[in-house]
Amino acid sequence: MKNMGEPRIKIVAMPSDTNPAGNIFGGWILSQIDLAGAIAARELAPIRVVTISMKEVIFKEPVFIGDIVSCYAKITQVGQTSITTVVKVVVQRLNSQGFCECVPVTTAEVTYVSVDEKGNKKLIDKDLKRLHGF
Template structure:
């Protein structure tokens, strides 16, 4: 993933939200340039968001939209990738989650924000149909 600075909002100084997933970037996850493939990072963020959405709504959720993604820095083999989640909004059937992917590079102590964006999930029943999110089941920590 190439570095970009195309009108991106300034990066926060530290991770915001709840740690939802942590993983290690491996050689099998690289693109033709030797950097970690952007699609791999998006999938890790989606996994983290779906874990967070389930914990928050206490219901099965499916991804319906990814918006406002900003690729800020590349991810390299050996980076520890941590994804943090915060609730943006909860609707009748959906939840929008802001996700931040941070890395800790080898031989560095500080975390670096590499990607962030908003993912929207819809609560579904056993047949895959949208269902209302039970307001009483929402975690009180959002």
């Protein structure tokens, strides 16, 4: 799990999260990605962030009911008002031999904008940037 950023979300995939094929719905996974990235972005914009883009998301493996879904996120770039994060999704599941295995599912680059309570763009504090190495 080296270089994946911090674990931001860990949740069990439930039957209510499935698509008609019985796998976990991709939209549910996208919402977990968005939440994990926003949690990371709020380290630099503690008031509020809004999502402005999510780059191509390719699902490499399905997610099943009962899988433990972990979303790791790290900040990779910071502008005047924008924060870019990389979110990696990994699931833990039991394999056919009964051992727990980690399966990479997808990775996404998500960009957020810092906003104030009224939704107007808000500059990211220079001291917070420096504190986080940007």
